[in-house]
Amino acid sequence: MERMVKLHIEKLPEGVYLATSDELLGLVAQGRTVMETLEIARDVARKLIEARLERDAFL
Numbered sequence: 001m002e003r004m005v006k007l008h009i010e011k012l013p014e015g016v017y018l019a020t021s022d023e024l025l026g027l028v029a030q031g032r033t034v035m036e037t038l039e040i041a042r043d044v045a046r047k048l049i050e051a052r053l054e055r056d057a058f059l
Contacts, residue, residue: 005045024048
């Protein structure tokens with residue numbers, strides 16, 4: 001199942017990129033390039049969503 005999550009990506013003074021999301025709290029990803037940051041953010045988002053679905057299944 002695919003979901004769209006809006007990301008905020010900014011270039012830090014150290015030269016790396018940071019991705020966060022107001023829609024998916026806890027999503028923080030950092031990479032050397034925008035593409036690397038997007039790939040990491042996709043993996044983090046998937047894991048956060050899976051963890052929340054598992055947690056909700058037990059409630």
